[in-house]
Amino acid sequence: AQSVTQLDSQVPVFEEAPVELRCNYSSSVSVYLFWYVQYPNQGLQLLLKYLSGSTLVESINGFEAEFNKSQTSFHLRKPSVHISDTAEYFCAVSEFGSYKLSFGAGTTVTVRA
Amino acid sequence: NAGVTQTPKFRVLKTGQSMTLLCAQDMNHEYMYWYRQDPGMGLRLIHYSVGEGTTAKGEVPDGYNVSRLKKQNFLLGLESAAPSQTSVYFCASSSGATGAGSPLHFGNGTRLTVT
Numbered sequence: 001a002q003s004v005t006q007l008d009s010q011v012p013v014f015e016e017a018p019v020e021l022r023c024n025y026s027s028s029v030s031v032y033l034f035w036y037v038q039y040p041n042q043g044l045q046l047l048l049k050y051l052s053g054s055t056l057v058e059s060i061n062g063f064e065a066e067f068n069k070s071q072t073s074f075h076l077r078k079p080s081v082h083i084s085d086t087a088e089y090f091c092a093v094s095e096f097g098s099y100k101l102s103f104g105a106g107t108t109v110t111v112r113a
Numbered sequence: 114n115a116g117v118t119q120t121p122k123f124r125v126l127k128t129g130q131s132m133t134l135l136c137a138q139d140m141n142h143e144y145m146y147w148y149r150q151d152p153g154m155g156l157r158l159i160h161y162s163v164g165e166g167t168t169a170k171g172e173v174p175d176g177y178n179v180s181r182l183k184k185q186n187f188l189l190g191l192e193s194a195a196p197s198q199t200s201v202y203f204c205a206s207s208s209g210a211t212g213a214g215s216p217l218h219f220g221n222g223t224r225l226t227v228t
Contacts, residue, residue, distance in 0.1 A: 006155075032211065034211075043222055044156075044203070046216045046218075049216055095212055097212045098212035099163060101146075102158075103156040
């Protein structure tokens, strides 16, 4: 069965500093991987996804994630964060052919000036 | 350009009361889902539907029922609310299966408190 572990529950970071959010998944078959962001009092929005091809995927607002099959990881990074990046971030996995998306517990990123 | 709309946004119930949460999507998506979000536990799938007239159980279905009578609507019912059902409920939809790479589109959530 598919599952996701986000290794950090809270990540405080200063504005313009880099940030990395760690995500490991477990599955016995091939998977699709997603990162979602949730701003306060809102629903989740897709940040980026890995389907196939290049293992490095990017979002339009400067985030990137790298799929590492051997380490079963899909860590999210941003080289320089803004105050507006303060949010909760969720890693999610779906096995090929599955109807279900499994989420990690989430990582709260707080960006301070 | 509404996307996924959930009603109501907030609700307070007494133990034993019943209620229905409504989810509507205007993207002609086949798949719809109900999740609950609890602190430190991420989102857990309650029920889902792969098309009009179909429903299936997710990870935490006990105490909930669902119906998908129309393609655009997915209803979540609580027949006898319990304090353990205090949570934020999210509806989502997708054009295809997540296992085919389709991402979910989420509503803004319903915050339910059961006293």
